[in-house]
Amino acid sequence: MQLQSVGIIGAGAWGTALATVARRAGRDVLLWAHEPETISAINDSHRNEVFLPGVALDPAIEATGRFNEVATCDLLLMVRPRQHLRAIAGELKPYVREGQPFLICAKGIEQATGRLMSQIAAELLPAAAIAVLSGPSFAADVARGLPAAVTLATGEEELGRELSHALSSPPFRGYWSGDVLGAEIGGAVKNVYAIAAGIVVGKELGESAKAGLVTRSFAEMARFAVALGGKLETLIGLSGLGDLVLTCGSPKSRNMSLGVALGEGMSAEEALSGRLTVTEGVATARAMVEIAQVRGIELPIAEAVHAVITGQTSVDAAIESLLSRPLRSEL
Numbered sequence: 474m475q476l477q478s479v480g481i482i483g484a485g486a487w488g489t490a491l492a493t494v495a496r497r498a499g500r501d502v503l504l505w506a507h508e509p510e511t512i513s514a515i516n517d518s519h520r521n522e523v524f525l526p527g528v529a530l531d532p533a534i535e536a537t538g539r540f541n542e543v544a545t546c547d548l549l550l551m552v553r554p555r556q557h558l559r560a561i562a563g564e565l566k567p568y569v570r571e572g573q574p575f576l577i578c579a580k581g582i583e584q585a586t587g588r589l590m591s592q593i594a595a596e597l598l599p600a601a602a603i604a605v606l607s608g609p610s611f612a613a614d615v616a617r618g619l620p621a622a623v624t625l626a627t628g629e630e631e632l633g634r635e636l637s638h639a640l641s642s643p644p645f646r647g648y649w650s651g652d653v654l655g656a657e658i659g660g661a662v663k664n665v666y667a668i669a670a671g672i673v674v675g676k677e678l679g680e681s682a683k684a685g686l687v688t689r690s691f692a693e694m695a696r697f698a699v700a701l702g703g704k705l706e707t708l709i710g711l712s713g714l715g716d717l718v719l720t721c722g723s724p725k726s727r728n729m730s731l732g733v734a735l736g737e738g739m740s741a742e743e744a745l746s747g748r749l750t751v752t753e754g755v756a757t758a759r760a761m762v763e764i765a766q767v768r769g770i771e772l773p774i775a776e777a778v779h780a781v782i783t784g785q786t787s788v789d790a791a792i793e794s795l796l797s798r799p800l801r802s803e804l
């Protein structure tokens with residue numbers, strides 16, 4: 474399949490960083506953005522200072538506000554935050570061609586239905602070949618050309634291989650995988666555990682507490698993903714453990730920085746107000762808790778994060794409740 478032109482839907486930090494990735498790999502890149510100011514900034518000054526400050530973009534990267542233009546590209550990347558997926562699929566549907574790859578690069582679970590983005594996209598865009606890009610990759614690092622490795626998951630191995638070749642260049646490596654659900658769930662739920670890790674840091678509970686929390690978070694995320702049909706091997710890889718390690722280890726993560734603010738005593742409302750950027754873990758925590766209730770999956774850490782964010786419990790009470798759970802076998 475010829476994947477020379479790449480259409481990127483969403484010119485936030487990650488969409489813009491992925492534009493640099495595709496360009497570095499030698500593709501023709503068209504970015505779709507919602508705000509006219511973002512479109513003119515990219516086309517005229519080759520910058521996106523609002524979402525990705527300090528990065529000079531290749532002048533060959535163009536921006537548009539028209540879905541019919543971006544839809545003509547060989548490969549489409551969906552990089553707007555999760556809640557925009559249904560609207561975007563509706564706009565694109567008239568233009569999507571049979572077998573056209575639609576690569577989901579946003580991370581999250583639909584709050585209202587508990588459905589994954591790949592499932593929603595498959596239903597709304599039946600002609601498209603759905604794939605998922607996930608893994609440890611901060612937009613600011615990737616846009617600067619620093620090395621990063623991600624998972625590219627598709628139902629067809631051949632498409633995964635083609636996507637990897639279309640987007641990889643020496644600093645950016647795409648490893649293909651056949652486990653779409655596992656890759657997508659790992660990327661979505663690690664945001665919830667990054668909030669928990671941030672709380673541990675903000676509360677100054679120490680490095681040992683953080684290591685214990687991150688390890689038990691991994692056990693929880695693997696249990697959740699496997700219950701939903703993902704593979705344990707995928708969770709051990711880039712899109713699971715890899716992304717958990719990144720986002721629980723750096724306050725550059727928006728999710729972790731929210732947790733730090735909560736741990737330092739700020740209310741969730743205060744910590745979230747005025748943020749222009751997305752913090753996907755907030756909605757994902759709710760979706761996880763609802764799915765876990767229906768399916769009978771034990772998720773004490775995700776439940777504690779959700780209870781703190783929604784003000785149902787205090788940070789101190791959540792920590793006490795986690796530490797006083799009945800003792801049990803590790804495995």
Ligand SMILES: NC(=O)C1=CN([C@@H]2O[C@H](COP(=O)(O)OP(=O)(O)OC[C@H]3O[C@@H](n4cnc5c(N)ncnc54)[C@H](OP(=O)(O)O)[C@@H]3O)[C@@H](O)[C@H]2O)C=CC1
Pocket residue numbers: 482483484485486487488505506507508511524552553554555578579580581610611612613749750751753
């Ligand atoms: N940032 C990162 O390092 C990474 C992010 N991701 C995931 O990618 C997805 C997108 O994240 P990211 O690019 O960082 O998002 P940002 O927070 O940088 O960008 C915000 C997005 O929201 C849109 N937006 C901003 N203001 C408005 C508004 N007033 N009305 C409507 N839309 C608005 C922007 O629209 P527009 O597109 O039109 O400019 C942009 O797509 C998320 O699911 C995130 O989890 C995944 C890996 C890395």
Ligand SMILES: O=C(CO)COP(=O)(O)O
Pocket residue numbers: 580608609610611612664667716719720725726727728729751752753
């Ligand atoms: O997903 C990410 C890195 O892989 C970005 O995480 P944050 O959204 O928490 O910044």
